[in-house]
Amino acid sequence: MTSTVPQQRERFLRIGEVVRRLGEEFPDISISKIRYLEDEGLLAPRRTQGGYRLFSEDDLERLQKILRLQRDEFLPLRVIKDELDAPGAKERKRKRPTPLGAEEEAITLQELCDRSGVSPDLAKELEDFGLLAPRGSGSAKRYPESDADVAATCAQLTRFGVAPRNLRTFRTATGREAALLDQVVAPALRGRNPERRAQALRDLHQLAELAGELSSLLFWRDLRDLAQ
Amino acid sequence: MTSTVPQQRERFLRIGEVVRRLGEEFPDISISKIRYLEDEGLLAPRRTQGGYRLFSEDDLERLQKILRLQRDEFLPLRVIKDELDAPGAKERKRKRPTPLGAEEEAITLQELCDRSGVSPDLAKELEDFGLLAPRGSGSAKRYPESDADVAATCAQLTRFGVAPRNLRTFRTATGREAALLDQVVAPALRGRNPERRAQALRDLHQLAELAGELSSLLFWRDLRDLAQ
DNA sequence: ACGAACCCTGAAGTAGAGGTTGACGGTTTA
């Protein structure tokens, strides 16, 4: 949007200005340090024709994160780099798993791609493998909101070299698990007594949390075994 | 106290024996390294008249803790020292899902039942279905520490009416998922280059977090579908 | 078109962490 206006609002800073701006919070920052961090692959500011570094607000935020991890968590740079390149579970901690009884928002493919930063091609592929769960078809096709997170997570996994078709493993696994829990509460849940229905929903929630925990424990145990 | 009894049961190790005992879990340990750690104030073993260092079991544990914090959390020594000297803040630290390259404590069936509050019968059943992963057999059978959590979680699920045999679903699912991730990092992980191995371990950690997130998202989506 | 302020790269240097090595000599224990 606003393509006629020569993108006035993206202000860029040169390296000296960056130092002045962050010098308050991080007194030990310096031009050479920033250049070093770039050499090490932790930053990638754009450049002018002349070769000057230009830092966007995003670059600034990333740099701040780096400095904080250094100062507060004492992490070495290689580890910080890993952490930033795959903003896995650290930041978006425990996301509310969206309450069970509630109806979820439905979004379009376009929206899904925007929110997740995933290309329509990859989204298509993920859908083919059952990782996205749209309803309807054609132009009426709509995805549950959480599918944006699913897509973003899948995208990160593919970046590590996991092929989308292999992600089916996850879909079938969770499907089986969900079906298992469903068996337990099905009678009450499908019955006509609203009281019992509500109780079944609460039970399902609990069961789901336990199941999630169990999965997580087993999964990490398996990995520890593999990693020796 | 107990000064009349010639404290027979306090076995002490000399530095070379310490190295041999921990060398399994920490291949890069050495006599000089242990001496260095003492110089830095992280250890304080007692001495013989002749000046030889004598390490108690407590010293051993402390040393293990130090080495784990180094290897798994990448903490510098002075921070490790603080952490050990002031065990206050240690608990509220971030709870990583049990670091990967680490060897886990091994506990007996008895201990497992105590910690999890699970009956030996149920434990037996869980083991039959592959949910517990002991090593060794007979009286030498030992379980990883995390199996106590596994058992406790399983127990809760059975209380909701899930039969132990159905819990196999979870085991096979996580096994498949773990194997999938293993494929990705296997070459580097099994290689002889320690640098690449370390990187592979970090990658595996990230992959695991992403995979966990994906599972969780899909699982809750499935449940929402079932619950309408 | 010019100067002042700013920035670039590449090579070399530095400080500190985290050890290792070696010389020289004492200790334990069978």
Place this chain on the structure above:
DNA sequence: TAAACCGTCAACCTCTACTTCAGGGTTCGT
């Protein structure tokens, strides 16, 4: 009493995370 083990101390080494410097280019206001 000899083989195996351990002690200190000083020097040395590798790696990380930068800093410094030389030589030169860029931006920008006027």
